[in-house]
Amino acid sequence: MTDQGQGPRDQEPRDQEPRDQEPTGGARLTTHEAAERLGVKPATLYAYVSRGQLSSRREPGGRGSTFDADDIDALIRRNRREPLRRTDAAHEIRTGVTLIDGDRCWFRGVDAVELARSHHYEEIADWLWTGELRTGIRFTAPPPVLAAARRAVDSLPPGSGSADRLRVAAIAAAVMDPLRFDLGRDTVLTAxxxxxxxxVDALPEAGPGPERVRPARSGPAEEPITAQTAEEPIAARLWRRLTAKAPDEPSLRALDLALSLLIDHDLAASTLAVRVAASARAHPYAVVSAGLGALEGPLHGAASGLAHRMLAEVLERGSAAAVVADHLRAGRRVPGLGQRLYTGRDPRAEALFEALARIPAARAALDAVRAVEAATARRMELHANVDLALAALSVASGMAAEAGETVFAVARTAGWIAHALEEYGERPLRLRPTGHYTGPRPPVPLPTPTPSPYPAPR
Incomplete structure (x- = not known):
């Protein structure tokens, strides 16, 4: 669930050059010139190409690739987090939700770590929306809405992931809300x-065994929302959906802390998708669906699953060095390391590690995390990010690899709503940039038709 990915200190892939991509135009730089301008080695330069951050082309008769100078300069600005010029983006998005500065994360000017340590997820979410901190607040799903969401989730085929279930549950909840198109503040908050x-409650409860078999429910009457369930915090209800292991208080507190810390993180990819949808005046359920769609990428919400599998492999093989070496040999990044928005350590990760240190069952996972950091430090200095901390929680708690993605999605829903509320107050459709066309200059002749490879319909 990395929000921005690794920065200019990314580890270098294998030395083979990736397949060249299409150019974007402008002055061209040689590989040496481009690498020198970025201040990186050629191998790192080509890593940017393989990740889609740069484009390159091989000149006819040339021995190496060339790079667009404007692309290089834009990447430098992104890596340094310099303010975008008006020509770089259609709009600057102003937000009062999150500030990341001085290697700390602030929610509406309040230290996010201190806030998460002092209050529960629902309290922080509601405060982020309203500016009023109400202790003991609980969110409850109306029984008809929950029943519809559960029926929709249960209709999915076997093998459906948590991201699929969450998207379907959001759609079902939207259909059940006749006021979903009312974008008034109070109506959006109620939604x-x-x-x-x-x-959360539409997800099946975790079954026994490492496979976590999830038996189909026979109907909406199962797992009813009782008065006792309604008084439970979101963390306790989510725990039962992630693992069959009985929770203790420190474990529930760690999960609640993770939810609170992950509520928002500036304009991450999914948050930008949410702002664009809200700018088009999509209702809050559709806004959340837009965020869930962007979240599913391996460089964002699914990043903790990769880190989970790595930690599990370290514990199974008993060697972090061997696992790290396998990743580097294959030209892959080591999951869960590096956060380009922080020059030092990710404060969210450090807070979650501190909470996990109070759980005896998490000791092995935490040892694996530190071993991975130490093994990687022999080549580059990269610290554990919140994805790796979330992976340590899921591994220690007997959760599936995708559990971190579920935690991330549920947590970030609160932040998406906060950004949607901001965007609803802006001019509609303001987030409509103009494309920079790089195709053939018109007029171009009509394409020559070719026979269809598919049989004609009868």
């Missing part, structure tokens, strides 16, 4: 307080 528990 948000219903949607988050619906997403």
């Amino acid at each position: 948000a307080r219903m949607l988050i528990p619906t997403l």
Whole structure:
């Protein structure tokens, strides 16, 4: 669930050059010139190409690739987090939700780590929306809405992932809300307080065994929302959906802390998708669906699953060095390391590691994390990010690899709503950039038709 990915200190892939991509135009730089301008080695330069951050082309008769100078300069600005010029982006998005500065994360000017340590997820989410901190607040899904969401989730084929279930649950909840197109602040807040528990309670409870078999429910009457369930915090209800292991208080506190810390993180990819949808005046359920779609990429919400599998392999093989070496040999990044928005350590990860240190069952996972950091430090200095901390929680708690993605999605829903509320107050459709066309200059002759490879319909 890396929000921005690794920065200019990314580890270098194998030395083979990746397949060249299409150019974007402008002055061209040689490989040496481009690498020198970025201040990196050629191998790192080609790593940017393989990740889609740069484009390159091989000149006819040339021995090496060339790079667009404007692309190189834009990457330098992104890596340094310099303010974008007006020509670089259609709009600057102003937000009062999150500030990342001085290697700390602030929610509406309040230290996010201190806030997460002092209050529960629902309290922080509601405060982020309203500016009023109400202790003991609980979010509850209305029974008809929850029943519809559960039926939709249960209709999915076997093998459906948690991201699939969450998207389907959000759609079902939207259909059940006749006021979803009312974008008034109070109506949106009511929808948000219903949607988050619906997403959680619509998920099947985790079954026994390492495979976590999830038996189909016979009907909406199962797992009813009782008065006792409604008084449970989101963390306790989500725990039962992630693992069959009985929770203890420190474990539930760690999960609640993770939810609170992950509520928002500036304009990550999914948050930008949410702002664009809200700018088009999509209703809050559709806004959350847009965020869930962007979240599923391996460089964002699914990043913790990769880190989970790596930690599990370290514990199985008993050697972090061997696992790290395998990743580097294959030209892959080591999952869960590096966060380009922080020059030092990710404060969210450090807070979660501190909470996990109070759980005896998490000791092996934490040892594996430190071993991975130490093994990687022999080549580059990269610290554990929140993805790796979330992976340590999921591994120690007997959760599936995708559990971190579920935690991330539920947590970030609150932040998406906060950004949607901001965007609803802006001019509609303001987030409509103009494309920089790089195709053939018109007029171009009509393409020559070719026979279809598919049989004609009868």
